[in-house]
Amino acid sequence: MSNEDRKVVVTGMGMISPIGNNVAQSWDNLLNGKSGIQKITLFDTEGFSCKIAGQVNDETYNTDLPHSRGTHFGLAATKEALEDANLINDEAILDEMAVFIGNSGNRTGLDDFSEEFHARNLKELTLRDLNSDSQFDKSRYSAAAETIAKKYKMYGGCYSITTACASGTQAIGLAFDSIKTGENTVVLAGGCDAMITEIDLMGFCMLGAVTSGYNENPSKGSRPFNKDRSGFVLGEGAGMLILEEKEHAMKRNAKIYAEIAGFGNAISGYSILDTPPNGENLAQAMRNAMKEAGIDKKQVGYINAHGTSTRDNDSSESAAVIDVFGEDTLSVPISSTKASTGHLISGAGAIEAIFSIMALKDQCLPPTLNLEDIDGKCSLCHIHSALERKIDYSMSNSLGFGGSNTSVIFRRFEE
Incomplete structure (x- = not known):
């Protein structure tokens, strides 16, 4: 088989999110308009302008293990994905599987290490304190990917992608490319993050990036594309996918959710925090994804928008969609699921990819909450409640701090 003939399919999925402890629960709550935004209970928010976030139920991970909060989410989502793909005990495949994980760093591990550092005399710290179970280990940027690979004995390669809010989608795209080129046959790809910490929230509050007007009404806080949106809401969690070369998957009778059809990537040099008002670089990424998928704009049946609920991001993304789809813009349903989950940063693109796949599987499109x-500037074909629609292709967009723009396209699978 030539590399041009290699197709990539999704054979397993796992998720930990503010609206569910697995894929099925998260998807059901999303379609039913449930919000995972609540008042922050992880720490005292006295003095913070924003006091709300999309927290995960703490019962979903094992706090006895020496890992950061985000890594725990990644481990739990990976276990679900491997079980879903019937690979959890397949040592032969696991041994050759590569791991591509988007992660923005383990801030909770760094916070813990900093507390230990300040609590003890510097002279008392030795190399013995910096062993594999130390707080230092928890704070490494590659810790999530390496921990997941070691835990499930996936030894085919380990890649940690750190492009902020685009990390999860880029991890999926790079994993997709590695299978298409013949480098890998089965991979784990996704993202995990847990940035609901004092230092991260403080930074976002100082930047004016997070909303401050809904502390007493958390479920209304994330308002993508709404006229009165005033900033994003932090979220946390993980999304993991098993990607597999199509013929390999069919030979082992794997369940197939969808095919990955195209991946596009571009970077803007406009601003570290904001995208260009005309959205030109996201438009470039979307066009690149459609070109690789071999489809035109009329074939895209649903767009899962990055839709952060910040003023500049939402209008810029809308401009990009209008630029790409032109006269067909109002025929392409679009929604931002961040209205329900908050913004999972490096985990965002991964769970949104799963939602885009579930839209194909169930032929039902999720809504944007709080779109009143x-x-x-955001005149698109918005979805206000779960919408049954026959579609063959879905698109998921992600934009990252620093200028990364990423788009991935999924195709409905037909045997």
Whole structure:
């Protein structure tokens, strides 16, 4: 088989999110308009302008293990994905599986290490304190990917992608490329993050990036594309996918959710925090993804928007969609599921990819919550409640701090 003939399919999925402890629960709550935004209970928010976030139920991970909060989410989502793909005990395949994980760093591990550092005399710290179970180990940027690979004995390669909010989608795209080129046959790809910490929230509050007007009404806080949106809401969690070369998957009678059809990537040099008002670089990423998928704009049946609920991001992304789809813009349903989950940063693109796949599987499109008065700059085909629709392709977009723009396209699977 030539590399041009290699197709990539999704054979397993796992998720930990603010609206569910697995894929099925998260998807059901998403379609039913449930919000995972609540008042922060992880620490005292006195003095913070924003006091809300999309927290995960603490019962979903094992706090006795020496890993950061985000890594725990990644481990739990990986276990679900491997079980879903019937690979959890397949040592032969696991031994050759590569791991591509998007992660923005383990801030909780760094916070713990910093507390230990300040609590003890510097002279008392030795190399013995920096062993594999130490707080230092928890804070490494590659800790999530390496921990997941070692835990499930996936030894085919380990890649940690750190491009902020685009990390999870880029991890999926790079894993997709590695299978298409013949480098890998089965991979784990996704993202995990847990940035609901004092230091991260403080930084976002100082930047004015997070909303401050809904502390007493958390479920209304994330308002993508709404005229009165005032900033994003932090979320946390993980999404993991098993990607597999199509013929390999069919030979082992694997369940197939969808095919990955195209991946596009571009970077803007406009600003570290904001995207260019005309959205030109996201438009470039979307066009690249459609070109690789071999489809035109009329074939895209659903877009899962990055849709952070910040003023500049939502209007810029809308401009990009209008640029790409032109006269067909109002025929392409679009929604931002961050209205329900908050913004999982490096985990965002991964769970949104799963939602895009579930939209194909169930032929049902998820809504954007709190969309009560659409901004005129965001005049798109918005979904206000779960929408049954026959579609063959779904697109998921991610934009990262620093300028990364990523788009991935999924195709409905037909044997």
